[in-house]
Amino acid sequence: MFDQNIEGAELFALPFGDIVPFFSVYTATLAAFVVVFILISAFDRPERQLNIVFGGDAYYAKEIKESDTRFSRFMAIACGCATLGAVVTGDVFNFTLFAVLVGITNIAIVASAGNRHVLNAAFQYGIVAMIATVPLFGSAAIILATTGTLSIWTLAGMGAVPLLAKALLILGVMGEGIAPLYIGKAEIIRAQGAPFVLMIHFSSLLLFLRVTEIVLVI
Amino acid sequence: MIEYIIAAMFIGLLLHGIHRKVIARIQGRPGPPIWQELLHTLKFLAKESWIPKTASQGVYVAVVGISIAIWTAALMLLITQESLLLLFALYVLHKIVEHGIGLASGSPYSKFGAIRSVVSAASELPLLSSVALIYLITGSLMLRDIETYQAINGPLLFVAFPAAIALYMVILSKIHYGPFSIVEAKEIVSGYWTEHFGVWRGLMNAAFGLKTFVLLYTFVMVFIGPIGLPLTLLGILILMISLSFVCAITPMLSPYDTVTVQTITTGLIAIYIIYLGVFA
Amino acid sequence: MKKRYVQLIAIISGILLIILSGAGHQAIVSLPVAAVLSIILAPVFLISVGLLFSAEITDGDIPFMGY
C-alpha cells in the first residue's frame, strides 16, 4: 500500500483504527534512534557541570539536586515517547499533536534549571512554541478541508495537498525549535543534565526529519 | 561489509591528511605528511583511556558508538542504494553526536563547542533544499533511481546546479578549517571533543574519516553519476582538493554570520524550487 | 570491565562481522539484513578493539573511572 520512492519500502503497518502507524525504512531508522535515546535518558546519570572562576585557576563542580533530576528525567522520557509517536504515526493531525507535546516537554525539561538566563530563553522559546500551534493546526485543518482525509497513507503520492498547508506545517514544526530560530534553543542548552538536555535537541531534529518526509510524501 | 567500513575509514583519514597538506602548501608551509591523520588515530588508540568522573558516563560512551553507527549506516546506504532522504536524516543525526560529545563531560570548553553546534544547526538546511530539488527533478530519492536517471539524462550537476552548490556548502561546513566550521574552531580548544581522549578520540577520528568519505562519495554519486570506482575515487580527490582551496583562502565566519549565510542560501534555493514547481 | 570480557566481545563481534560479510557476498544473507547487522556490530567491535589497544597500559579494569 505504501511504497513511495522517497523513503524506501514499507516494512510494517499497525492497523489501529483510522490512525495507522507505519514503519518504512526511513521511519524505522528514526524510531530505532529514538528508542536508543529514550534508554539513554532513562538510565544515565547527569554530568556534573564544571564552572571556572574567571580571573583565577579555581574551578568547582556543580551538584544537581536529586529532586530536580527526577522531574527532568521524567519529562525527557515523556519527550522521547512523544517523539516516537510523531515519528511513527501515519496521520497528519496526530503528528501535529505529538509535535505540540514535544514543544511542551522541551520547556519542562529545563524548568528545573536554576539559571535565570536559561529560564529566560526557555520562556521566549515557550512563546514561540505556543504561536507555532496556530500554523500547525491550521495546516492540518487545511489538509482535511481540501482533501477530506488526514491519513498519510491515503494522501501519499496524490499530490492533492496545497502548498499553503505544506508551508504552514513546516513553519509550525520550525516553531518547535528549528533554525534559524536556534538561538533560543542554544541558550536553553546551557542547562545541566546532559542526557535530558540532549533530548531537547534530539526531539526537534527528529520532528524536522519527519516533517520533511511528510511534506515530500503527501 | 567490515572490509568496506575499514577501507572507507582508511580513505577518509587519508583525505583528511591530504586536506591538511594542501592547505599548508597554499599557505606556504611544508605541512604534515598525508598519513598524519592515520597516525593520529592509531596513536590515540594506544593511549590510556578512561571516563572523567564528572561526566555523564552513558552519554560519554554512547555518542562514540552512535557516531560510528551513523556513518557506518550511511556507508551501507550507499552500498545498498537506498534513499537519499535517509542519508539526509543520518547527517542531521550527526548533529546530536556533536552535541552529546560536548555536553557529556561537563567541561565548559566542550560545552561551548556543543552550543556552537546547536547554533550552526542551520547547516542542515542547504542539504534539505538540495534533497528537495533533486526530488523535483528526478521524481525519486532512491539512489538507484537517481543513477538510472543519470544514465539516461546525463549528470545531475548541470540540471540541478543549485542543489550541487548547496551540498558543496554542506560538506564545506563539516570540514576542518573551513569558513563555516565554527564548531571545531581552535579558539575553543578542540571544540566539542576537547574532553574525549584516548580510545574515544581515536574512534571518533575514524568515524569522522568515514563521514568525510561518505559525504564526498555521495556528492560524486548523486551529481556526476555512476562512473566506476577508480573514477569516483579520482572525483573525490579532486573535490577534496577544491574544498581545501576554499578552506585555505577564506577566513572563518563568526557563528551567527554562518547561520545567516546558510539560511539565505537555503531561502534562495527554496525560492528556486517553488519557481520550478509552480511555474515550470 | 575486565580485560578478558573486552577480549571476548572483540573476538565474537569480529568473527560475526566477518561471517556476515562473507554471507552477504555469497547471497546467503540478503544484503539489507547483512547491512543492518553490521551497523549494529561495527561500533561494538571497534570500541572493544580500541579498548584492547589501550589496555596495554592499564591492565585490570578498562576503562577505569578517572579523576
Add this chain to the structure above:
Amino acid sequence: MIIRKLSGILSNFTNLSRVYGVLVIIVILAGMVSIPSLDYHGDRLYPKFIDRDSPLDPYDRGGIPFGTTTVAAEYPENSPYLGYITAYLTPLSFALAGATQHMGTTIVAHPGGIIDEILYATRGLDTVVETTILFVGFAVAAYLFRRRENE
C-alpha cells in the same frame, strides 16, 4: 553589511518570537492569495446527520446500542466494531433524555458521552494525545509552583 545586521537580529533571543511572528505573517499573507484556488472536499469528511427534534439534539447518532450504527471511517476494515456502543446511553442519561428536550447539551458530561464522541469519530489515539498534552501542562505548572514554595 546586511549579513552582519541580520545575524545581529538572529543572535538575540529576545527577538525570537518577533522573528517567528514575521515568518508566520509572511507565509499567511502569501497563503491568502492561494486560498481562492483551494476547493473544499466535504464529501470525505466524517459526516453527521443532525436530527433537530431529538432530545439528544446535536449528538443523536441513531442506531441500536451494541448493534449496527452507520459511522464513517477512513479504514473501516481496521475497526470491525465501529459504532458498537455509539448509540449507548447510561441509564441516567436515558432517563434524562426521556424527561427533557435538552439532554443533548449536557451529554458530554455523562459517562458514555465523551467516549461516545471519540468512538464516533474513530480517532481514539488523537484524544489520548490531547489529554496527555493537558496532563503534561499541569505537571509542569505544578512542578514550578512547588519549586517556588520550596525556595
